[in-house]
């Protein structure tokens with residue numbers, strides 16, 4: 001997508017596109033994207049057309065997600081969720097991630113080859129978010145399907161079929177979490193679901209539907225994004241042997257390297273806002289209710305902020321990318337995602353001294369707002 005982004009930005013960093021449905025403004029400039037994300041005159045709105053009964057459960061869930069809310073509800077939900085989640089992002093979680101990464105690699109080491117996505121980048125964050133939330137191990141397999149259906153309902157590529165499938169899934173997810181809540185109310189555990197229930201009971205500020213929506217949001221976020229950060233990051237390294245070598249020589253560079261992977265192949269390529277009133281952005285008049293596609297993946301390659309933007313530089317600093325968004329909706333899982341990616345990639349490099357791409361044309365998934373690989377076959381024999 002990057003040559004197209006550059007072309008759009010060169011025409012205008014705030015550009016009206018009628019070739020997308022629904023039509024709207026494509027924001028490809030960094031300055032403009034950052035300004036819109038931080039500006040309360042651009043708000044979140046539910047985007048599912050309420051034209052079919054089949055979508056109803058999905059509409060219910062999304063309506064209650066902080067991701068689609070504005071203040072004051074957004075502030076309330078975010079504060080409560082943060083209170084329940086952040087005590088779990090600790091040194092002992094770090095140990096769990098390290099052990100899990102090593103176990104996953106131990107399972108494929110003998111074979112000498114693996115699909116980096118399905119054997120490693122996918123299961124790792126899924127195991128982590130399932131453990132954090134307290135989802136029983138035996139239920140984890142079905143979450144893969146549930147999450148991949150759910151992500152299609154928020155992607156630009158969605159259709160009536162994917163929305164109906166999402167409605168059906170939403171039913172199952174709502175029932176599932178209600179059952180889990182009943183169990184946790186009787187027997188609280190050391191997990192985020194029990195913590196959310198406790199916060200809710202103390203403060204009584206989150207209703208049952210919001211609680212379900214929050215759990216689903218955390219679950220889907222844990223399935224769909226960190227996977228792509230690890231997958232996209234490893235592909236970038238394998239395509240740039242000099243950078244791979246540099247990181248092997250100096251593993252402490254992992255912090256700036258992960259920021260560079262976030263910038264270079266942003267897992268979330270796009271997010272949406274709506275103008276709540278007429279607003280002027282860089283001499284362009286945006287009318288009330290018009291839709292804004294904020295292309296994070298394009299802002300992150302804006303040459304006016306990132307010198308040589310199409311070049312991968314794992315030592316790039318400063319690197320003020322927008323891969324986690326900005327403003328009040330800045331990713332709530334950023335700390336966790338960074339921790340997971342740093343451990344995942346350094347464990348891979350440490351455990352597997354010889355790494356090669358098995359295919360020169362890896363397959364990207366057919367999503368528009370998210371960028372991630374379908375699979376990434378690699379070998380690690382000498």
Ligand code: HEM
Nearest residue numbers: 066067221225226229267268271324325329331332333337
């Ligand atoms: C929000 C990206 C991982 C939970 C966001 C947003 C972005 C983003 C761009 C803002 C969307 C917007 O402004 O419309 C990413 C990326 C990740 C990642 C690139 C991994 C590399 C995670 C993880 C979790 C998580 C692991 C859960 C533990 C959330 C939540 C929000 C959010 C709850 C909504 C925050 C709000 O509306 O206030 N994420 N995310 N994310 N993310 Fe992440």
